[in-house]
Amino acid sequence: MEKDVPDDVLCCCEYLDRHGETNHILAFCCNCEELDNTFESVISGGTVPDQQVSTLVEDVLDRLRIPNPFGGGAQRIDHLVDLTVLPPIVLLPLAIFLSSLSPILTLLVSFVIAPVGVFCCYRSVLRHKKRTQFFMSWALTSFVSMYTLMAFVVYPEGVISQMEFSALTLLFTFFHLSYFRTKQGAGSVSRDSTAAGQIDSAGTHQRRRRSNASPDKQHRDFCGDPGPLENVEGVPPGTNRCKICDIPRPPRAGHCRICGDCFHRLDHHCVWLDCCIGRDNHGSFVLCLLLFIIGCFWGSLRVIVILFGREDDPLLVCLEIYAIRRMAIIFVSALYVLGSGVAVSFLLLHQLWLISHNWTFRERRLARIARTDIRLQELDRGFLINWKNFIVGTSD
Numbered sequence: 001m002e003k004d005v006p007d008d009v010l011c012c013c014e015y016l017d018r019h020g021e022t023n024h025i026l027a028f029c030c031n032c033e034e035l036d037n038t039f040e041s042v043i044s045g046g047t048v049p050d051q052q053v054s055t056l057v058e059d060v061l062d063r064l065r066i067p068n069p070f071g072g073g074a075q076r077i078d079h080l081v082d083l084t085v086l087p088p089i090v091l092l093p094l095a096i097f098l099s100s101l102s103p104i105l106t107l108l109v110s111f112v113i114a115p116v117g118v119f120c121c122y123r124s125v126l127r128h129k130k131r132t133q134f135f136m137s138w139a140l141t142s143f144v145s146m147y148t149l150m151a152f153v154v155y156p157e158g159v160i161s162q163m164e165f166s167a168l169t170l171l172f173t174f175f176h177l178s179y180f181r182t183k184q185g186a187g188s189v190s191r192d193s194t195a196a197g198q199i200d201s202a203g204t205h206q207r208r209r210r211s212n213a214s215p216d217k218q219h220r221d222f223c224g225d226p227g228p229l230e231n232v233e234g235v236p237p238g239t240n241r242c243k244i245c246d247i248p249r250p251p252r253a254g255h256c257r258i259c260g261d262c263f264h265r266l267d268h269h270c271v272w273l274d275c276c277i278g279r280d281n282h283g284s285f286v287l288c289l290l291l292f293i294i295g296c297f298w299g300s301l302r303v304i305v306i307l308f309g310r311e312d313d314p315l316l317v318c319l320e321i322y323a324i325r326r327m328a329i330i331f332v333s334a335l336y337v338l339g340s341g342v343a344v345s346f347l348l349l350h351q352l353w354l355i356s357h358n359w360t361f362r363e364r365r366l367a368r369i370a371r372t373d374i375r376l377q378e379l380d381r382g383f384l385i386n387w388k389n390f391i392v393g394t395s396d
Contacts, residue, residue: 010073018062025065025074034059088138092145096336100328103318110336125271129257136274140179143292146299146337147172153330159306168299175291179273182285186278187264189242189249254362267360283390286355289348296341303334358386 010022017023034056041048061083065074077083099109118138125132147168155165241248242255242262254266256276264279277285307327308317321327354361357380367376380386 010071012067012069013074015065015073015075018058023063025063025067028063032059082133084132084134085137087134088141092138092141096145096329096332099332099336100322100325103322106332106335110332110339122271125258131258131274132271133274135271139272139292142337142340143172143175143295145333146295149303149330149333150299153326154303154306160302164302168295171291171295171298175288175295178284178288178291182273182277182281182288183275185280186266186276186282187280189245189247189253189262189264252360252363254360265360266362267354268362279393283393286348286351289344289351293341293344293348296337296344300334300338300341303330304338307331307334355390356383356386358389 013025015023038048038052038056061078062076064077066077068075095109095114099106121134150165150168154160244255245262247262249262250264252265253262255262256266256269258269259276263276267277267282269276307321308314321331354364359376359379363376367373
């Protein structure tokens with residue numbers, strides 16, 4: 001095939017592959033050398049090197065394209081949308097359908113396979129520090145699925161009033177508003193070029209090595225801080241310098257290795273929202289959790305009460321539910337959403353406890369690693385003052 005073909009002469013279905021050769025989206029299954037090599041290794045019982053797997057994945061992603069009528073050739077799908085949003089959209093309905101086949105499958109899929117699978121993915125993200133929208137897609141698919149169930153299955157049956165359905169719709173709307181507000185960002189630490197120049201020219205910032213020194217120093221080292229920038233004109237007291245971003249940052253700011261940026265009063269990186277939680281979005285994050293929990297408990301318990309509200313034997317009612325596929329899917333969905341609400345409730349309670357002490361999740365974790373709570377004691381100003389500062393946005 002030709003090489004080095006300009007983008008302006010490519011048709012909407014052609015593209016330059018990763019080898020620099022002109023290819024066509026209809027030739028997806030042609031010249032699959034990487035796939036052939038991998039398949040031969042598996043068939044022969046040999047091991048497949050990680051590099052070979054990475055090459056195969058990259059080759060497949062390079063071939064997954066859609067026509068581009070605006071010039072420049074066919075576009076890679078993973079460059080237009082994060083493909084990690086797709087698995088939950090498929091896996092969650094599939095898991096609910098399988099769970100509805102029998103009570104045994106309900107217990108196995110909903111309470112063993114799905115939680116273990118999600119937990120393993122979560123641990124993998126934390127270990128590799130790689131950003132993904134898998135969990136965000138899972139959370140939104142769960143909430144949207146429950147509302148869709150209420151809107152198109154439960155409400156048309158007339159078992160809930162129009163006022164109650166309107167209240168659920170309003171809750172659904174407020175949840176998404178708080179979600180989008182949280183996604184606007186935690187408050188990135190913008191670089192002050194003037195202060196940075198003064199710091200660099202003065203040379204007064206202290207580069208420190210990891211050692212068995214005081215717990216306070218170990219705490220700073222773990223944060224990635226070379227220590228406070230002292231006696232530098234124009235720099236607020238307590239300012240540290242991030243060794244990764246190489247910028248001065250105010251007290252309580254932290255670096256997120258997943259987002260690759262520093263944020264004011266960093267609490268943690270939430271994989272379920274695919275963003276960091278910090279000074280600018282902590283309040284909307286807590287509100288988002290609260291609305292999610294209310295929606296989960298309200299919707300799921302309402303469905304369960306409707307299904308089991310009769311005076312018949314609950315065991316007989318359960319058997320009747322699983323005898324009708326549509327009712328079984330509704331029941332399993334309600335159980336799943338109820339479990340999601342319980343899980344998120346623990347996260348909200350932990351957040352409320354941290355806010356009551358004016359601590360962040362990051363500060364609490366680093367203090368535990370450094371085996372000292374001196375800094376935590378300094379931050380705690382009392383329950384009422386802590387909450388007042390959090391609500392008005394002066395917790396720094």
